[in-house]
Amino acid sequence: MLGYLRLFLIVLFASGLVFAEEYNCIEHANPESGNIPIPVCRRECIGRVPDCKPNCYDKCPKHSKCVEPEKCKCDEGYVKNGPDTNMTCNPIVCPPNSQMVNDTTCKCFDGYKGDIVEMNAILQSCEPICEPSCPAHSFCASPKKCECDKGYVKNGPDTNMTCNLLVCPSNSQMVNDTTCICPDGYQKVESLQSCEPICEPSCPANSFCASPKKCKCVRGYEIDEMSDDDPTKLNHCKPVCYAECPENSVCVSPDVCKCNPGYSPITNKSGTLASCLEDSFTAFTETHIIIYSFLICSVIFTIVTVIAMIVICVRKENPAEVPDTRSWHTSFASYAEYEMNENINNNSMGKN
Template sequence: MFQLEKLCFGVGLILTFVFFVETQLCTERQTFMRWVPETYIRSYKETYQGNCWYRCTKTRWRSYIDQRMVPKHVVENKDVCCAGYMEDDTSLQLKCNPICRPTCKNGYCKSPSQCACNEGYEIDQDNPHNCLPICHKSCGHGTCIRPDVCDCNFGYTFTNSTCQAICTEACVNGTCVAPDTCECFNGYRKTESNLCLPYCSNGCPHGTCVAPENCTCNDGWYKDSSDDCVPRCDISCGGGYCIAPNVCECDTGYEKTHNGTCIPTCTKECLHGICAAPENCVCDDRWHKNETGDCVPICDIDCGVGGTCVEPDVCECETGYGKNLNGTCVPQCSNGCPNGTCVSPEVCECNEGWNKTHLGICEPYCNSGCVFGTCIEPDVCRCHIGYKINMDNMNDSLCIPECKNCSGICVAPENCIDISATTTEVAFTECNDSSCIDKKDSTISMTETSDYVKTSDEKAEVTVSTIDEARHINNDAIYQKQSIWSNYWIYIAVTAVAVTLLAFILLIVKRKAVARMCHGGSYIIEGERENEACHSIQRDMSYLKMMHKERN
């Protein structure tokens, strides 16, 4: 008897088997950590009112059943993909896909490591994981890249399901038989650019062969009598000839200008002039050639040693030089060079009678030396105060000391010495303008000065043969004057001491006399009594003196 339940059960088993076979699902036991509910007894302490003879409180323990979640390891069966398959992440349910390594190109993975090609492709015999496209018509000069689609080689294009040659330029007067390759008709020849052009036997220089053996000249060219194309220049080439339309070729010694004509050239630039012919410069007005052939300016004025003529009648001065009123460069000195001439920058040359100091200043010079004076002009001496010009020796212009009413020898201003003295200790004073420095010299004898001192009955005068001798005599006289004053000070000091002692003695004698009159020869009075008694007695003595005078 047919049993429907058994039939359904069998069909289900078959479908389950087919499903698991197709998807390649496998089951494995896995351990998981899960939170599960757990029942337990929970206790607590309770307080209540007990039965006592008086109010009392008692405690007791109570328990009840409670539930809590606890972690627990659970072992479960889980469906996973079998070996050779991998889980499909895009599916919400577990789905396993076969794995092919390497991946299938232009196809899909039918089973582990087995590829199936898409429609219009076939398996590559050399690579089972690659599917090649199928082109029913041969591509020729190309490769089948998709079903019935060719990828043509360079220079070919896919036309009418095949690859045909391409010519960039149309094959005029010919046929395209290969990429950019034309096969020319009769009477035409192929050029390097693969063009079919008409052929002319002479080549048509500077022209175009427009038909076999027929030339036309280019723009700027024209045919001469021999039917050749020659250039045309609208400008004159000057020192050259026309080699192309409006293009000149210059001869030797000429160069081309911006407008294309040829002008002469000079190796050295013609500054301030023009190059009139090859290597021949003609200078501008007010300029002339020097020995090197350069054009230099003409200056009617002399620029001087420190100047250079840079333009006609214009001088440029060097450092340390300046222009004077007529434009000539002359040396300059910052101090103006008084009493001299500036001969070069910061260098003065003194006038006659003037000498240069270490500071470069010109000072007057006196041949006599101008002792005890100041040289204010060449050979003009101005004596210091206390000195006068030696009138007996005008050539030397020496200054000698001046003494009033001197019957001896004037050795220093207002310092006269007696010629009768045998020896005198003198000192000299060296003066320079308003400052003097005292110096001590050795003692000399007046008898040793006979070589340079002359005496007379009325007046003694000093004649100096040399500058050193004059200075020696004046310094000795000054020292003598100082020695005399030093002796006077000794006498004055002794006199002052003697007067002081005498006054002191008189004061003591007077006090003793007063004491004897007051106390009969007693000198000791104590305390205030002594002062009062002495004052009283002095007043009495003064009064008695006055009375005595009146009586007389």
Template sequence: MNFIWAVILLLCSATAADQRDNFCERNETIRTQVPVIKQRTIVKDPPKWKVWKKSQKITETYNSEEEQVTHRLIRECCPGYLQVEVGLCEPVCSRGCPAHASCAAPDRCECISGYVSARSHQDGSHYCEPICQTSCPAGAQCVSPNTCACRDGFTQLQPTGDGVSADCAPVCQVGDGCANGKCIDVERCSCNAGYRWDKAEERCAEVSAELMSEEQDTTEEIAESLSTSSTAAFTATECPEDYVLFRGECREKQFNSNEAGCLKSGCGAHQTCLESGTCHCSEGYVPEETSETSGVLSCKRTLLNQILALNEATDDEDELNPWTIPIIGVASGALFVLLIVGLLGGRRYRQERAAAASKEMECQYSQKTVDVDEYVP
């Protein structure tokens, strides 16, 4: 009994190992013809006039072939996987993966270590965002794992403290470099007390005492109204199994490879977008030869479709059908020849009818002649 359980566990572990290695097994039937030697018995009857003799049985051997059926177990890569040189089965992402991502499963991508999946605000497709364990300072962004760099419109300040890291300061060129004020954002100035931003002159201009008092009252009212309102942002603390928690947001571990494809951007003329995200020539069209070299799919009419569509002198792009002029010319020539043959045949038919009518109208004379010397009583 213990031996049986040991065999079952061994089989289960072997099956699990095959699944981990992305290998699958299947039975294959092999049919082969093998040579064999057979025997047969031939009955030889005696002549009819030798009634006293009996039939003679002769056994002989001969060469023949028989079909031999065998079965064997084939271990190969599962569907969606391809065997590489080292003998392992790796997943295939036929539509590719974005930068800093690898193919983790058939047509499924996963960001490599140091990156996390994110969605584009333009088309909603996935890309891999670098992870910085320490948040980047104001005006900086994470450009690679644990590496920050100033954004456009910001400049790197001189290092302080440890002599390595430094903040990013915004750059303002308006208002003579924010004269009488402070640059608080890219091309945005905050004027000092006693000054106000003049849109016309684009600079901090000095204001009178009365205007300063009015602006102070308005500023206090706005601050009071802002203090009474509050917004609460949702922050996740736990994520499903196929997601990872990143800065209070659940990010997908795996996503479809090149998921944008034609599902987002569409296909060209005479093309259809498949569910796989690739473009395919519509019915009645085939890929042009230039598509293989250029890598850009371009479709043209099939020969049969061009002939059947002669009633359309132009296609969807208002380009003249190349088969229209030749076939219309051939058809016109054939009709002209038939017309000439018909006219000649009709003329000949009328001539034959006229000759037949003239023969019917001729008088029929007797073949008998009268001799003038013949005596008439």
């Protein structure tokens, strides 16, 4: 009978070790009457062998258990927060770009590195790794990929990128500090990287779209006609000639005048139109000039001939006044020389 009792105590002691060894709550006691060790619960533990458990006088918080006297431990899947005297157990939530391992630990994905809180060794964040480091005004957005900060725009390939300050062109506005967009009434022009106003239908010739739905004449032109349906809508722009065009001409382009049909231009030395003459006065051909020149010469010759005949007739009526022209034609160069010679001869004869 005593043998069975000893065997029972040994089995009970072994089972107590199995259930209580983790908590270190069983100790061995030897009774005075014998040498067989008897397992008993420690004073700081509660319960009976083999269910001895450590005693935490301040109850452990939710999602935790008492693992040693006055020491609580969070359950798996939870993490300790705060000191032992005022701890809480919060569920483990792995940060982005990580995964949970063994329900107790978070591990970053490949290409990411993590920051760990020293107090409980829990992963707080996983940041991408960029080597070499990103340039100024940028950050590592994913492994080996940099992106510019808000308000800056990427310039160049990924391997040699820079981030320049984003300046939106005229007639545009910035959205989210990263993008420029055209407001309502404007459209983007890729070749110019700008926003231009929209005018529908399109503006007439020699004008441009100055603002949404409003056309304006270009320099050198002025408003000539507005729409009957919409007084604010431009229909036509006419050129401006600051120097007034001559009669029978019109302004065809800025500071350029042109004669009306049926008129021919007369320009000054600078090439500017001076006047416009009707074609009937200016359509002279070379034949016309020859004919008119011949007629004028004929008229002059006729007049000279008539005058000569009149002079001859007058001299025939007064022969005493007409000198002997025979010696004049043979000896003297002119009639005046002949008269002078006659006077000299007459004087010589009077002295003799």
